[in-house]
Each structure stands twice: as structure tokens, then as C-alpha cells.
Amino acid sequence: MSRLVNGVKSFSTTASSLLADATTPTARSSFQVFRDVPSIRGLRRQLLQKDRTVGFVPTMGALHEGHLSLIRQAARENTDIFVSIFVNPTQFGVTEDLSSYPRTWDSDVAKLEQLNEELSRLGESSASAGRITAIFAPTSKAMYPGSPPSSEVDGDGSFVTITPLSGKLEGGSRPVFFRGVATVCMKLFNITTPDRVYFGQKDVQQTVVIKRMVEDFHVGSEVRIIETAREHDGLALSSRNVYLGDRRRAVGLTIYKALKAAEDQYLAGKTSRADILGSAQSLAESVLAEQQALSPSERAIYEVDYISLADPDTLDEVDVVDPAKGAILSTAFKMAPLEESNPGENCGLGDGKVPVRLIDNLILHPRA
Amino acid sequence: MSRLVNGVKSFSTTASSLLADATTPTARSSFQVFRDVPSIRGLRRQLLQKDRTVGFVPTMGALHEGHLSLIRQAARENTDIFVSIFVNPTQFGVTEDLSSYPRTWDSDVAKLEQLNEELSRLGESSASAGRITAIFAPTSKAMYPGSPPSSEVDGDGSFVTITPLSGKLEGGSRPVFFRGVATVCMKLFNITTPDRVYFGQKDVQQTVVIKRMVEDFHVGSEVRIIETAREHDGLALSSRNVYLGDRRRAVGLTIYKALKAAEDQYLAGKTSRADILGSAQSLAESVLAEQQALSPSERAIYEVDYISLADPDTLDEVDVVDPAKGAILSTAFKMAPLEESNPGENCGLGDGKVPVRLIDNLILHPRA
Structure with a gap:
């Protein structure tokens, strides 16, 4: 089902043809899994030269319908969708649930394959529907190549800080959370240089912090906020x-x-x-x-x-x-x-x- | 000599033709002055589509031979050179010399015009010599669109922090300096998305901090460090x-x-x-x-x-x-x-x- 070549894992037999000629429509859903920065940068460069647009959906995995709704929206607005799956250590405080955060790789990949098939079917009736082209699932060392990242408020590292926004609401009980989110998003945005980035309304403070970061640092991506996905009775998906x-x-x-x-x-x-x-x-x-x-x-x-x-x-x-x-x-x-x-x-x-x-x-x- | 259209100031009569068709060699040296982000982004996009390469030289003006040596090196390695002139408030502490820092716009522009003529003459004998295409001289409000930037150690704002590097040496007596430098460089790099960025060896800690930032945040530009320019007796230019x-x-x-x-x-x-x-x-x-x-x-x-x-x-x-x-x-x-x-x-x-x-x-x- 999959093979690993130079840190790139291909799903489905048609995946390799995507890199060879990204303008040829693939017969069925397919994407590649990238584990290091240079390989996904290479794909991004190819897409740029072919005038294709990239919508980026950053996640920590444990995908649910809320994530899928972000991807569906991205598919309406871009030719290619990059999804990152990375449980970012710097947004967990030292006493928080980093170790117990759900890691569900196989089921995540299955959900994305299924969604790509759905998008592929949609694409047959509409020329504009994009597909998931790349899953970016880096190692912690690839994302934090310098010293190991700190989860301490006064810890050392290379960080993006957005204050006073980061200290309000959620930041009151989670002092390193938004520093970690802003830091990892700046890295991910620099790596994937997306045309548009997608965030769920559910993490509302995150949306405000990211919009502030993108404006203040002149990040060249549009921030798209998508309505919270809910269960039938209204409970927000999480x-x-x-x-x-x-x-x-x-x-x-x-x-x-x-x-x-x-x-x-x-x-x-x-x-x-x-x-x-x-x-x-x-x-x-x-x-x-x-x-x-x-x-x-x-x-x-x-x-x-x-x-x-x-x-x-x-x-x-x-x-x-x-x-x-x-x-x-x-x-x-x-x-x-x-x-x-x-x-x-x-x-x-x-x-x-x-x-x-x-x-x-x-x-x-x-x-x- | 110059005219201001939509925040873009053109120098020399051939400057406007550069934007219209950046592949046509200009008859003489010329560059445009950009004061806002969207206009220089537009130029950058055009250059990208034409496969031209951008070398970026960030300065605070008061240009001297040291800056010019960075630009000369950039001209050997890129088709287009962007020079920014921006006295960045966040790298000056509250008690430091922001207000007395030399501002010499007319003489800076004259030096760059003269250098472009020199590069133009060189270009006639060598196809590879790049030219200064753009001066980016933004307002403080354009660079810091959120709340006014703080110069206090615990002040609010959107910052990039690189520790513990920033606290050593120069950082010991100038606690906000490298936070300000890293912050403004991240903004400038995002705006100009250069292939290569040029810094002088003279500010050695700055070179170490910027290299760390570029690596840790996966900025897609190569950092080039150029030897310190000195007077005949050895005094470093400043x-x-x-x-x-x-x-x-x-x-x-x-x-x-x-x-x-x-x-x-x-x-x-x-x-x-x-x-x-x-x-x-x-x-x-x-x-x-x-x-x-x-x-x-x-x-x-x-x-x-x-x-x-x-x-x-x-x-x-x-x-x-x-x-x-x-x-x-x-x-x-x-x-x-x-x-x-x-x-x-x-x-x-x-x-x-x-x-x-x-x-x-x-x-x-x-x-x-």
C-alpha cells in the first residue's frame, strides 16, 4: 500500500505520477506523506511553477469531522490541499496532556484517503474541487532543529510571542499555549507557503492570535476561519x-x-x-x-x-x-x-x- | 526627478518601464521606492514568475561602504536586489539613540543610484551582474500595523525571540535589541521573500541570531555573511x-x-x-x-x-x-x-x- 523513498511515503499507485506531472488529473484519490522539510518544499515549488494554489490545514491529528470540514472548504478554494499532522510539544505546558494527547495515525490517514475519494467524485462534476496532495508529518527534530523546545514560560528557544492577546482567556490557565501555537504556525507557514490557511472557529482565541500574527508579520497567506462543526445536539467536535x-x-x-x-x-x-x-x-x-x-x-x-x-x-x-x-x-x-x-x-x-x-x-x- | 504614484516613487525616467516589463534591460540604472507592503509584493510576484532571483539587503539607512559591499556581493549572486531602509524602533531600548540615529535619505538614495550605475557598467561586461530594483522604505505603521511597538523588555507586541543567544554579549547591555532585530527581519523576509539575505560580519551576534532564526523558523532564504568593510587603518565602518x-x-x-x-x-x-x-x-x-x-x-x-x-x-x-x-x-x-x-x-x-x-x-x- 505504501512505500518510503527519501522520507516521502506514497499512498496509492498513482501518487508518484502526481509529482512527475502535477497537472495531469489523477484517476483516483492519492497523496504523499512528507516527513522532512526539503521534500515538501520541492513539491511546493513545483506547484508554484504550475500556478496551482495551496490551501493549508494544520492539525495535531486525531482527525474528526471538524477537521474534514476545513479540508472540504479548502478544496473549494484551492487546487491542492496540504494537511499537517504534528503534535506540537511547545503548546503543551509541563503539567498538560502532551503524553496522553490522542495519536491515531492509521485512522487519520484512512479518513484523509476516504475524503480524497469523496473530493475526487465531486471533482468529476465540478472542475474546481481541489484534492489533498500532501500530508506533512514531520518529526519534532525537523520542526525544532535547534535546541529541544522548552515548555517552560521562561524557557529558552526560538519563539513567536503575541501579547497581550496570548495571555487572555485560554492563555490565563495555559501560559505557553499560544506562544507554542504561533511558533509552530510560523514554521509551518514558512515551509508550506500556502495561499490560504484554514482554522476552525471553535478555537476562537487561536483564530484571533493567528490573524494578528499574520497581519503583524506580513505572512503572505489568507486566513480563513470556518464555522465550528457540531454534533446533532450542538456539542462542538473536539x-x-x-x-x-x-x-x-x-x-x-x-x-x-x-x-x-x-x-x-x-x-x-x-x-x-x-x-x-x-x-x-x-x-x-x-x-x-x-x-x-x-x-x-x-x-x-x-x-x-x-x-x-x-x-x-x-x-x-x-x-x-x-x-x-x-x-x-x-x-x-x-x-x-x-x-x-x-x-x-x-x-x-x-x-x-x-x-x-x-x-x-x-x-x-x-x-x- | 521623482514622482509618487500609489505609494511607489520612481527614480529616473526608465523606472516605470521596469514594472511594466521587468525582463527588458533598462538603459541606465534605476530603481523604485516602495513605501507600502502590497506594492513591493506585486513586484516580487512578477519577478518570481519571470524566474528572477532576489537578494535582500536590510539596512537602517545612513549607508556607507559596508552596506555597498553587501549590495555588490548580492549583485554577483542575484538578478535583482531589494534594499530596505527602515530605522526599526523595536531594536532601540527606551534609553537608547533612536531619535539621534542618523537619517540621511537623500544621500542614501544618491549612493544607491551611483552604485546602480556602477553595476550597470559592470553588467555590460558580465551578464550575471544584478541591479538594485527596489528600495523598500516603509512607514513604522506599515511595519507595525497592530498596536505601536514596545521598546520595554516586558512590553506588549508581536515579537520573535531567540534565546538564550539574544541575551549574550550585546544583549547583556541591550536587552530588547535582538528581539527587535529578529522581529523586523521576520517581517521583512516575509514581505520580500528573498532568495538570499545579506548581513555584514561586523554585527557578528546579529549574524548568529539571524542564522538561528532562519533555521528554526524554516525561512526559505539563504543567509550570506559578508566580511566587515574597514577603513584603510582597520576601523570597521559603522x-x-x-x-x-x-x-x-x-x-x-x-x-x-x-x-x-x-x-x-x-x-x-x-x-x-x-x-x-x-x-x-x-x-x-x-x-x-x-x-x-x-x-x-x-x-x-x-x-x-x-x-x-x-x-x-x-x-x-x-x-x-x-x-x-x-x-x-x-x-x-x-x-x-x-x-x-x-x-x-x-x-x-x-x-x-x-x-x-x-x-x-x-x-x-x-x-x-
Whole structure:
């Protein structure tokens, strides 16, 4: 199925012809896996000479429908899609879940092959549909060729820092997170020099930080933000959801319900922080009280990390929403490990023992 | 002589034809001045499509023979040379000489026009000689489109930090300097996407920091380091030399003599720090003692900031030079303001009242 030549792994028999002549439409879906920088740069140079456009989707793997929706959007706007799969160490704090972050290479590749087949079928009815051309899955040493990257706030290394944005909201409890994200994205953008880069609305602070970085450093790529992909009931898709299990999954939906309650206030004409966030807070408190009244084998407990109503550019908290500007409503919940499990209960990957931090947000759009 | 159209200033009558068809050789030297990012990006895109190569020489203006030697080297290796002139605020500390840094636009442009004529004459006898195509002289707002850049160590902004390299040597007394240099270079490299970038050996720590940045962030440009340009007696050229005046100029040569004394030790086979730096230190001390013995109207006093013998990659101080690796010998002298001046004396720009910090270095090359 695959072969490894000079750090390049080809999937499907038609993959090698893609490099030889990237303008010939391939008969079926195919992509190559690149593990080092020079090889993917070589492909990028060829595509540039052929006037093809590259949409880039950076991921840490553990692909779900949310990632696939980014790729589908990229396929509408570019001839070629590069997907990176790299669990970036510098965005995990020393006490965070780097080692337990899900790594699902085989299933990720299968999902991308399947998606390329879907795009290929679409391409038959529409000339504009792009395909996944390259998976970039570098080693940590390739991405951090200097000294090993530090996860300490005051640690040494080559970093991009975006302040004060990086210290707000998520950055409050994760002090190295956005430094790590900005740093790895600058590297990845320099390597792949994409025409467009794709990020999900779900990580809203990430989208604000990346847009600021691209503007401030004059990165020559367009930043495209794609709406959060959700389950049928509204729970935002996340690679970490696999750890929830049924009980925490059900209670975890409160994060979305709380945001919707707040959004309803804004849609009903309210603009004050007290009115908008009050409804989210009281919903979160009442669901928690219900859970606490249950027995340890029945309940799922959480802690609300923050509920924020912030300016869409600066992420400063606002007291009143300017209807001409709108706002970002965002929140983080920490789902505690289950205290007791029941025989046969689906407790998720890690048997319900892994604490799971959920984040979600809604954009309060400017009023016309 | 020049006209301003959409932020683009053309010099000479043939300049506008360059953008229209960059492959037509211009009859005489010419370049355009770009003040905003989109316009120079447009030119860059055209050159890329025509397979022309860009050598980039970042400067802060106040051009001297050292800058011109970088451009001459770039002309040997590229078809097109971009020169930026931008006094970058973020590399000056709050107490440093941003406001007094020499700004000599008209004379800079004249020097570049003259150099382009020289390159044009050379080009007639050699097909490979490139020309200066673009001067990029952006506003501070164009370079720092977000919040105004901070010069405080803990100030906010979007920065590139390269540690621990940035804190050594020059970074010891100038804590924001290399953060500012790395930040502005990342911006400039992203804007001009050069094939090669040119830096002078004189700012040796800058060359080490930039090489580290380019490697760590996978910037797609080759870093070329060009030997320090010197006066006939050995004083390194510097934009700040105009402040010296005759008296401090003569005494300031001690910085070079001290380095040469140390280099002589290495060339004679010595490898220990004491042997190598000892000779530099005693020379610096004896010249200073001679000056102190003179009257205030005759002497020029200095303070030795540091004399360093460092590893060429890490800039860590070394006790013994590894002959297989060599070392960087570098120093900084602070020339104090003149205490008293004499009638008719050439005291330099600022009448000898501006303190001048001189830096210089020599590479101790590995022994064969």
C-alpha cells in the first residue's frame, strides 16, 4: 500500500505520477506523506511553477469531522490541499496532556484517503474541487532543529510571542499555549507557503492570535476561519471528546446550552454583560447543582473555568456589547474524572479517569 | 526627478518601464521606492514568475561602504536586489539613540543610484551582474500595523525571540535589541521573500541570531555573511562613526588594535582565554592610561564594555579555543563625549557630545 523513498511515503499507485506531472488529473484519490522539510518544499515549488494554489490545514491529528470540514472548504478554494499532522510539544505546558494527547495515525490517514475519494467524485462534476496532495508529518527534530523546545514560560528557544492577546482567556490557565501555537504556525507557514490557511472557529482565541500574527508579520497567506462543526445536539467536535464517555458527554452539553442561553439574550436585544452572561452562569450553576445531588455512580461534575464576553479584536472583556461590533462569547468547562463507574458503562477512552477540558464559543455578530 | 504614484516613487525616467516589463534591460540604472507592503509584493510576484532571483539587503539607512559591499556581493549572486531602509524602533531600548540615529535619505538614495550605475557598467561586461530594483522604505505603521511597538523588555507586541543567544554579549547591555532585530527581519523576509539575505560580519551576534532564526523558523532564504568593510587603518565602518570626530576616531582605532593583538596570539598557536584575551585587555588598558594622562582638551576616554571569546554557534564564552571549531573574538567600547573641544577641531556630528558605542569582531577560523 505504501512505500518510503527519501522520507516521502506514497499512498496509492498513482501518487508518484502526481509529482512527475502535477497537472495531469489523477484517476483516483492519492497523496504523499512528507516527513522532512526539503521534500515538501520541492513539491511546493513545483506547484508554484504550475500556478496551482495551496490551501493549508494544520492539525495535531486525531482527525474528526471538524477537521474534514476545513479540508472540504479548502478544496473549494484551492487546487491542492496540504494537511499537517504534528503534535506540537511547545503548546503543551509541563503539567498538560502532551503524553496522553490522542495519536491515531492509521485512522487519520484512512479518513484523509476516504475524503480524497469523496473530493475526487465531486471533482468529476465540478472542475474546481481541489484534492489533498500532501500530508506533512514531520518529526519534532525537523520542526525544532535547534535546541529541544522548552515548555517552560521562561524557557529558552526560538519563539513567536503575541501579547497581550496570548495571555487572555485560554492563555490565563495555559501560559505557553499560544506562544507554542504561533511558533509552530510560523514554521509551518514558512515551509508550506500556502495561499490560504484554514482554522476552525471553535478555537476562537487561536483564530484571533493567528490573524494578528499574520497581519503583524506580513505572512503572505489568507486566513480563513470556518464555522465550528457540531454534533446533532450542538456539542462542538473536539479531539478530546473521545475521553468523555456517555455520562460526561451528556452533561458536557451544558457548555453549549449555556452559550446558547447567553446568545438568546443578545438576539433578544440585550447588550449588558450582566444580562448576557447571567443567563449562561445560572444555567451552568443549576445543572451542576442537579448533578451534585446525584450519587457518585450517576453524576458527572464539572468546574466552569471562565465564561467570557469579549471584544472580537482585542479579547478584552466588555461590560456592554457594541452592537456595531459584536462580541465573542466563549467558555471553558473542566469535566472532572468520574468518581465511580458502572458495569458495562461506556466511560470513554481512559475509562473516565482522564479529566477533560472542553471549550466552545459563539460569535455575537454585529447587528445590521 | 521623482514622482509618487500609489505609494511607489520612481527614480529616473526608465523606472516605470521596469514594472511594466521587468525582463527588458533598462538603459541606465534605476530603481523604485516602495513605501507600502502590497506594492513591493506585486513586484516580487512578477519577478518570481519571470524566474528572477532576489537578494535582500536590510539596512537602517545612513549607508556607507559596508552596506555597498553587501549590495555588490548580492549583485554577483542575484538578478535583482531589494534594499530596505527602515530605522526599526523595536531594536532601540527606551534609553537608547533612536531619535539621534542618523537619517540621511537623500544621500542614501544618491549612493544607491551611483552604485546602480556602477553595476550597470559592470553588467555590460558580465551578464550575471544584478541591479538594485527596489528600495523598500516603509512607514513604522506599515511595519507595525497592530498596536505601536514596545521598546520595554516586558512590553506588549508581536515579537520573535531567540534565546538564550539574544541575551549574550550585546544583549547583556541591550536587552530588547535582538528581539527587535529578529522581529523586523521576520517581517521583512516575509514581505520580500528573498532568495538570499545579506548581513555584514561586523554585527557578528546579529549574524548568529539571524542564522538561528532562519533555521528554526524554516525561512526559505539563504543567509550570506559578508566580511566587515574597514577603513584603510582597520576601523570597521559603522553608521555611528560620523559622531566620532577626529580625536575619538584616532583613539577609537584601539578597538581594532586590541582584536588584532588577540588574533595574533591565536595565530601564533595559543588557545587559552588568558593568553588570547590578555593581550587585548592590556592594550586597551595602556591606551586608556595614556589618554587619561592627557588634558581634557587633548584626550578621548573610553570604557571597555566587554571583550569576548565565544563559541561560534552558541556564543557561550570559552576557556580554551577548540582549534577544530575556532571562535568569535568580539568587543564593544563606549567612547565618552569629549570633555573639552578646541577651536576649529572636527568633533563630528553632534559636536563630540554624543557618546558613541563601537563594536567590532574577528573570526578565529578553525585551523586546518
